[in-house]
Amino acid sequence: xxxxxxxxxYLIKTRGQQVTLSCSPISGHRSVSWYQQTPGQxxxxxxxxxxxxxxxxxxxxxxxxxxxxxxSRSEMNVSTLELGDSxxxxxxxxxxxxxxxxxxxxxxxxxxxx
Amino acid sequence: AQKVTQAQxxxxxxxxxxxxxxxxxxxxxxxxxxxxxxQPPSGELVFLIRRNSFDEQNEISxxxxxxxxxxTSSFNFTITASQVVDSAVYFCALHGSGNxxxxxxxxGTTLQVKP
Numbered sequence: 001x002x003x004x005x006x007x008x009x010y011l012i013k014t015r016g017q018q019v020t021l022s023c024s025p026i027s028g029h030r031s032v033s034w035y036q037q038t039p040g041q042x043x044x045x046x047x048x049x050x051x052x053x054x055x056x057x058x059x060x061x062x063x064x065x066x067x068x069x070x071x072s073r074s075e076m077n078v079s080t081l082e083l084g085d086s087x088x089x090x091x092x093x094x095x096x097x098x099x100x101x102x103x104x105x106x107x108x109x110x111x112x113x114x
Numbered sequence: 115a116q117k118v119t120q121a122q123x124x125x126x127x128x129x130x131x132x133x134x135x136x137x138x139x140x141x142x143x144x145x146x147x148x149x150x151x152x153q154p155p156s157g158e159l160v161f162l163i164r165r166n167s168f169d170e171q172n173e174i175s176x177x178x179x180x181x182x183x184x185x186t187s188s189f190n191f192t193i194t195a196s197q198v199v200d201s202a203v204y205f206c207a208l209h210g211s212g213n214x215x216x217x218x219x220x221x222g223t224t225l226q227v228k229p
Contacts, residue, residue: 033215042222043205048215056214088157092217100147100166100209103217105159 001027004093004106012112018079021109025072025093032074033103034066037088046089049074050096078111086113116141118208120220127196128228135191135223137206143167145211148182148189153203153222165189196227 005024013019025032034046045058049068066076072093078085088110092103117140127133139148150162163173165182173180177194193200203224207217 031215033217035217043217043219045216045218050215056216058216090157090159092159094215096215099214100211102149102161102164103215104161105151107156107158110157 004091004104006089006091006106006109008109009107010110010112012114013081014114015081015083017081018077019081019111020075020077021089021091021111023074023076023091023093023106025074025091026104029093029095029104030072031094031096031101032068032072033092033094034074034076035090035092036060037090037108038086043090046076081113083113086111116143116208116210116213116218118206118218118220120204120206120223122223123221124224124226126226126228129198130195131227132192132194133196133225133227135193135204135206135225137189137191137220139187139189139206139208141208141210143210143212147209149207149209149217150180150189150191151205151207153205155202159205162191193225196225198227198229201225201227 007022031050033048037043048056052068063079068074088108090108092105094101094103119138146167151159179192181190203222205222206220
């Protein structure tokens with residue numbers, strides 16, 4: 001079974017631009033969660049989607065948004081990029097039989113903002 | 115508030131030594147789950163174990179073992195006879211029953227195993 005895939009793997013943008021990251025979950029998984037990883041703040045939860053609905057959201061500004069499609073694939077968008085948005089963005093998928101089902105992570109997208 | 119603390123920032127051992135990674139958590143939930151993930155240099159978080167709050171039995175999987183003690187809110191991870199391939203960052207995480215899809219991670223412990 002294929003794992004979680006994320007595209008692109010690397011991205012370089014400049015301040016003020018916007019970016020869209022994509023995540024394809026493991027086949028059959030219905031929940032997708034997104035996390036931001038930085039050296040200073042560690043791993044922080046962005047949001048979680050299930051059946052095309054956002055069920056939970058972390059403490060990030062409105063510039064960070066996401067969506068989920070009917071095939072469970074998910075995208076996250078960051079508008080008006082800031083230098084501090086440079087990070088590894090990880091998505092994770094789970095079966096979501098329970099709220100606390102195991103999350104399996106993709107390889108991440110490394111975003112650099114210049 | 116929920117919190118996970120991994121007090122050891124970096125650990126360095128020589129191959130074949132045993133090493134224990136500490137994890138202490140805080141939660142008011144009565145039902146919760148604890149996890150360990152491994153992050154090699156490639157960046158992907160690799161799932162190692164999931165344990166629920168009602169199951170305090172220790173678990174062993176090959177060279178890996180986990181000790182869950184509810185009384186001290188700890189979920190420690192031991193690698194026996196460490197190998198160079200064990201070098202990675204290890205994260206402990208908490209998932210509360212009321213927090214849909216949200217893992218709360220510790221800051222991670224970087225383990226370096228030298229040959």
